[in-house]
Amino acid sequence: MLSQIRPAIVMIVLFTLLTGLAYPLAITGLAQLAFHDAANGSLIERQGVIVGSRLIGQNFVADHYFHGRPSATSAPDPNDASKTIDAPYNAANSGGSNLGPTSQKLVDRVNAAIEAEFAAGRIDVVAADAVTTSASGLDPHVSPQYALAQAPAVAAARELPVSRVRALVESQIEQRMAGFIGEPRVNVLELNLALDELR
Template sequence: MLKQIRPALVILVVLTVVTGLIYPLAMTGIAGVMMPRQAEGSLVVDESGKVLGSDLIGQVFTKEIYFHGRPSATTAPDPKDATKTVPAPYNAANSGGSNYGPTNKALIDRVKDDTIKLQAENPNAPVPQDLVTTSGSGLDPDITPEAALFQVPRVAKARKISEDEVRALVTGLVQGRTLGLIGEPRVNVLALNMALDKLPKS
């Protein structure tokens, strides 16, 4: 019996060391050498070296002078009651959507309310879908070019600059499909807001 168990135990130990230790360390080392910025989380830093966020994870922008990202349905434990959760937009520790179905009343009411607010912001254009719906991860850092362009009148008015100037900024930051095939055209909200802050003050 020991004759049969020994090879199994040896294989278990070898595979555990190879796949659980050597391989992850090798991949981490290779990634750190070949793509150091991505391996560190694709962090975005300003001129002073202060970390402003990540290219990969959205964040909340509520001021009128900034473009707003997609709604996020991520949550965090309620500090008052650990058995419950509270909304925590873009919580990277709890990636996920709301799991509400299309007939869920809470979802319908939220989307309806958000649509009414956004329509008042720009009554001359239809509200883009991604400004009222959450992504599957809840961490999406990008919006569609249509969603960015929809917000141009509000941002231009809040910053007291021309819509054409803001629209040109949006157009210049549109990223195409990866390799020309994968995904959809998009605009990174953090990059767009950083570029806005660099515009000359009026």
């Protein structure tokens, strides 16, 4: 019996050390050497302060900043733990709304968002990503169409020429990877940081 238990215990210890300790440490070390920025969250730092990540959107609501797309993330209601409240760009609770195209709740939410965009006077053309959420609720990008539609309102709020703000947006457009993967996009945090530097 002992002759069968000893090899089993040795194998458990060996593979625990190999797959539970050595392998994760090796992969972590390799990632730090080869992809240091990505392995640490693609953080953006300004004047020694971390202001965000290139990979996670933020909820910009001020008129003098470009806004990201709506976020469907939520958080527990502090008054009733059995319910949730809207918490845009809550990285601790990533997820979409799970509302299908035939959902009346989705239709009502999109129509309300369209009316709110026009009422705020921020845009005159509604891009799809201006009123729909992403699958994660944390998308850091908007379409160039949505960013350019916001340029006049942002320029007015900052008292800058619209042409200057549009040129900034165009300089921030990221093209398709390898020329055919994905869509052109604008990282909202990076755009707003570049906008702050225009002062």
